[in-house]
Amino acid sequence: MIKPVGAMDEFASPGRRGVRWSAPLISKYLLGQLLGPAAILTLLMTSVIWLVSILPLLDLVIDRGQSAPTFLYLILLMLPTPLLIILPVAFFFATLFTLQRLAGDSELVVMASAGYSLRQLAVPVLAAAAIVMALTLACGLYLAPLGQRALREKVVDIRADMAGALLNEGDFNNQAQGLTVYIRQLGNDGEIRGILVHDSRDRHHPVTYIAEKGILAQTPAGTRLIMMEGTVESGADAGRQLQVLHFASYTINLDQFSGPVRDTLRKMHERYLGELLWPSERNVSQKIRDQFFAEAHDRLSQPLYCIAFGLIALAAVTRGRRQRGSVAMRLTVASLLATGLRIAGYGIVGVAQRNPMLVPLFYLLPLLGAAGAVAVLAGYGPRLPRLRLPRLQGAA
Numbered sequence: 001m002i003k004p005v006g007a008m009d010e011f012a013s014p015g016r017r018g019v020r021w022s023a024p025l026i027s028k029y030l031l032g033q034l035l036g037p038a039a040i041l042t043l044l045m046t047s048v049i050w051l052v053s054i055l056p057l058l059d060l061v062i063d064r065g066q067s068a069p070t071f072l073y074l075i076l077l078m079l080p081t082p083l084l085i086i087l088p089v090a091f092f093f094a095t096l097f098t099l100q101r102l103a104g105d106s107e108l109v110v111m112a113s114a115g116y117s118l119r120q121l122a123v124p125v126l127a128a129a130a131i132v133m134a135l136t137l138a139c140g141l142y143l144a145p146l147g148q149r150a151l152r153e154k155v156v157d158i159r160a161d162m163a164g165a166l167l168n169e170g171d172f173n174n175q176a177q178g179l180t181v182y183i184r185q186l187g188n189d190g191e192i193r194g195i196l197v198h199d200s201r202d203r204h205h206p207v208t209y210i211a212e213k214g215i216l217a218q219t220p221a222g223t224r225l226i227m228m229e230g231t232v233e234s235g236a237d238a239g240r241q242l243q244v245l246h247f248a249s250y251t252i253n254l255d256q257f258s259g260p261v262r263d264t265l266r267k268m269h270e271r272y273l274g275e276l277l278w279p280s281e282r283n284v285s286q287k288i289r290d291q292f293f294a295e296a297h298d299r300l301s302q303p304l305y306c307i308a309f310g311l312i313a314l315a316a317v318t319r320g321r322r323q324r325g326s327v328a329m330r331l332t333v334a335s336l337l338a339t340g341l342r343i344a345g346y347g348i349v350g351v352a353q354r355n356p357m358l359v360p361l362f363y364l365l366p367l368l369g370a371a372g373a374v375a376v377l378a379g380y381g382p383r384l385p386r387l388r389l390p391r392l393q394g395a396a
Helices: 024-053 055-063 068-078 080-104 107-113 118-160 162-166 273-277 286-301 304-318 324-354 361-377
Strands: 172-176 179-186 192-199 207-219 222-236 241-253
Touching (some): 024 055, 024 068, 055 118, 080 107, 080 118, 080 304, 118 286, 207 241, 273 286, 286 361, 304 324, 304 361, 324 361
Antiparallel strands (some): 172 179, 179 192, 207 222
16 A cells, blocks of 8 residues: 655554664654753743742842842742743643654654654653653652742841841831831941931830941841940920930840731642641641642642643654645644643642542543543544645646
């Protein structure tokens, strides 16, 4: 039986040629070709998400007078969370691009002619999927909650750091409720010149501190502003009387203005898998426990999409005709199916949080996607209709 020229059915029957082909070198070559674009696409997609998510942190770092290394540390702590979403998606499009490039360069045809079967071609695809699965699982179960915990603690420390918030020359700083600080000049040796501190927490007895110079000191007891050669002006009788006290040295505890740190319940994205499945807090309601339960299985099921996406990309490239219109349609359909599969997975999260009986759908969706791709690879799936171009008049 004569096959149409350019058909991608060379991989239809892996053992038909009777050639025993051991191709570890080709498998390694394909694995490298798959992981390279996946890494580049992951980097590009992560950079785009970073640009959006770091803006609130940038404002916090600038307002609190933090350094560039602190800002870099904060954005590194955020990295595992978007990677959990980006890695499977980047792997799918990288696999689709790489396999189609190999098919367009006729490399897959040469491999098939040399006896490289469809099963052998699936081995590097699944191996790359396993690597991406391991990274996704590590991000979801350990790195993402670890980064979110450290990020939250660091943000709390920055907001409580009154020293970094008040070291702005020539500005009236109102970082704390009821406190206004003005610094005229900050010397290279850390000495402050021209200090004005206005404490209006008690509206009936406001206090103003004016000093020629001073220093900010980090002591074991907290942040202290040590002022020298100044006065304390306090109002009495609702501001109708003014009392002035001269001092040689006066110390203000700035930690009193930062406010107490609230010990709240850890959020879902800050919890490890065990804390989601078996929360130790006794005051957690059943509704929150159901949300934790759904979040845990969502993290466990997300790596499964890597296998489904790899098989969908493999089926889209190796099954069907190689005409330009047919290839474009198959790639488009594969992209739409993978996108719809992943969106459906995100849609289940909210439903499963309200109804724990739907948690198995987290695993069912990627398994159905993988099963459908395997069916197409085995020749049981429907073939896409062939595009027919209008025939020109007078053509033979």
